Amino acid sequence: MTLADMKQMTPSHPMAETALHPLGFSRARFILFVVTALAVVIAPFVLYPIFLMKIYCFIIFAVAYNLLLGYTGLMSFGHAAFWGMGAYLTAYSAANWGFGFEAALLTGTVTGAALGLIFGLVAIRRTGLYFAMITLALAQMVYFICLQSPFTGGEDGVQGVPRGSLLGLVDLNNDWNLYWLVGTILLGTIILSNRVVHSPFGQVLRAIRNNPARAKSLGYNVDRYKLCAFVMSAALAGFAGGLKAIIFQIATLTDVSTVASTEAVLITLVGGIGTIFGPAVGSIIVLSLEHYLAPFGPWVMFTQGVVFVFFVLVFRKGLLGEFQSYFKTSL
Amino acid sequence: MADYVLQAKGITKSFGAFKAVDTVDLDIEKGEIHAMIGPNGAGKTTCFNLLTGDLPLTSGTIHLEGRNISGMSMDRIARRGLVRSYQISSIFPDFTVLNNVRFALQRKRGQSLDFWRSERTLDDLNARALELLEDLGLADVAGERAAELSYGKKRALEIATTLALDPSVLLLDEPTSGMGREDIGRVVDLIRKVAKGRTVLMVEHNLSVVEGLCDRITVLARGQVIARGRYAEVAKDPLVVEAYLGAAHA
Known part of the structure; x- marks a missing residue:
């Protein structure tokens, strides 16, 4: 290769990428996006739409989590707080304040972002295990507050959340209307995450994950970038939780408990951290296991454990992470 | 403070009772290539870490281009034009x-x-x-x-x-360590080239590199400055010969 060729070349990722496709995807990611879009269109004719929408919400939740763990290198054990409080506030504002679909969802998103800012300001200077422990502790405090305060409805949760309509035009009480909306939102989220990750900002996040000390010595305000990523992630998690509350018309303590945080970690690790489509793959695997093993009762937990151990031992980088290394492309 | 682009006064770093850097003064002139030498454990790298903000000062002050940068975070100092390389490649x-x-x-x-x-x-x-x-x-x-x-x-x-x-001030922590002879020559040429229009402060063990490249040197031993000046003068200093060059030139 001559130097002139090299100047043309754009190795923006370790594995140099080829031409850029519409929406900012590389070729490999564009193919995956088309596959995902087709799956979203075909799936409701084969599977139960409500179950599919649940998967989509968890994909969005995992995309949010992955932005932090996969691209910034921050391990949070407290994402249930953003997801759960997003769900609560969306549900509460829709049920009690008469907020429409959009306003309720926005309330959930802002709640996630605001909580994220608080968590972030407390935790961001710590790294590794300490960071994880602080986020866990804060999330447990949020859980306790939810358990005690009247607005969450305690064990009953916030029930009877009206779904409302999209822009006052499309009735979302119709499962099919809601499905197409959630499917579109999912695809939009994937486009958004791809854009953020492969932007100049995303470049800084990846550098911070690689070597935070060097990023700092080159003049980057590392804490500020981490905080930005944390708030973005929390906002998206709040949004996903709110969407779930609208679909199921309920927000409960489970959403704000460690179960939800564990789910985010599990999905992200199984799918492949630091990949755009890993959260989708991870959600499908993890939620399908839960769904189809549900008749076996407590064995769900056991099987989940086995799957998790299996993935950690055999696919250390997660399913798509391994594909990514094998095909030498970024997915 | 005349033409001193980087000036440290009485900078000290204590780890418990141990003073890794003990009231060190540094005056780096604008445009010079300045070397910091000294035996292992003399506190050279710690000194660097203080100048760049990697480590907080125990006491003392640092001025960069006349402005007090003591206590500033590393990234702010970097944005003011003082940037370093690390001993262990980062x-x-x-x-x-x-x-x-x-x-x-x-x-x-x-x-x-x-x-x-x-x-x-x-x-x-x-x-x-x-x-x-x-x-x-x-x-x-x-x-x-x-x-x-x-x-x-x-x-x-x-x-x-x-x-x-x-950067206006470039700090190089042992830029030639672990390099082959050929690469050393290349790096020395490069440092000479990039030093035009900026100030370079380097820690260096290879004395032939220091002799050929640097305008002035500061010698550290046990956390303190024991000599400073031109290489030829400093090399004759009995304190230096004893503390450092003694081992190499005896």
């Missing part, structure tokens, strides 16, 4: 060699909070990044993952990344 292992350098150039351009545009907008920095890589003999590995470089090339990459910021 690179971005998963990035390509080119992207390592480009990442530094990106900071200078200041659009790093832009999360909406494609990273392709950074491609126009490639040409400048490649120039820097050429200077350090890394152009042929520009597309490789930085983690896969040899030890010497990682060092060179780190220097290229540091230079990409075009």
Whole structure:
């Protein structure tokens, strides 16, 4: 290769990428996006739409989590707080304040972002295990507050959340209307995450994950970038939780408990951290296991454990992470 | 403070009862190449860490171009034009060699909070990044993952990344350590080249490099300055001969 060729070349990722496709995807990611879009269109004719929408919400939740763990290198054990409080506030504002679909969802998103800012300001200077422990502790405090305060409805949760309509035009009480909306939102989220990750900002996040000390010595305000990523992630998690509350018309303590945080970690690790489509793959695997093993009762937990151990031992980088290394492309 | 671009007064770093750096004064003149030498454990790298803000000062003050930078965070100091390289190569292992350098150039351009545009907008920095890589003999590995470089090339990459910021004061922590003779020659030429128009402070063990390259030197032993001045004068200083050169030249 001559130097002139090299100047043309754009190795923006370790594995140099080829031409850029519409929406900012590389070729490999564009193919995956088309596959995902087709799956979203075909799936409701084969599977139960409500179950599919649940998967989509968890994909969005995992995309949010992955932005932090996969691209910034921050391990949070407290994402249930953003997801759960997003769900609560969306549900509460829709049920009690008469907020429409959009306003309720926005309330959930802002709640996630605001909580994220608080968590972030407390935790961001710590790294590794300490960071994880602080986020866990804060999330447990949020859980306790939810358990005690009247607005969450305690064990009953916030029930009877009206779904409302999209822009006052499309009735979302119709499962099919809601499905197409959630499917579109999912695809939009994937486009958004791809854009953020492969932007100049995303470049800084990846550098911070690689070597935070060097990023700092080159003049980057590392804490500020981490905080930005944390708030973005929390906002998206709040949004996903709110969407779930609208679909199921309920927000409960489970959403704000460690179960939800564990789910985010599990999905992200199984799918492949630091990949755009890993959260989708991870959600499908993890939620399908839960769904189809549900008749076996407590064995769900056991099987989940086995799957998790299996993935950690055999696919250390997660399913798509391994594909990514094998095909030498970024997915 | 005349033409001192970097001036440290009485800087001290204690780790418990141990004073790694003990009331050290440094006066670095604008445009000079200044070396800090001394036996292992003399506190040279700790001194660097204090100057760049990697470590907080126990006491003392540091002025950069007449402005007090004591207690500032590392990234703020870097943005003021004082940038360093590390003794143990500090690179971005998963990035390509080119992207390592480009990442530094990106900071200078200041659009790093832009999360909406494609990273392709950074491609126009490639040409400048490649120039820097050429200077350090890394152009042929520009597309490789930085983690896969040899030890010497990682060092060179780190220097290229540091230079990409075009710092007014450049701190190099043992830039030639672990390099072969040929690479050393290249790095010495490079330092001489880049020193034009900026100030260089370096820690260096290779005395022939210091002798050929540096205007003035400061000798540290056990956390204190024991001599300073031109190499020829300092080399004759009995304290220095005893503490440091003694071992090498006896």
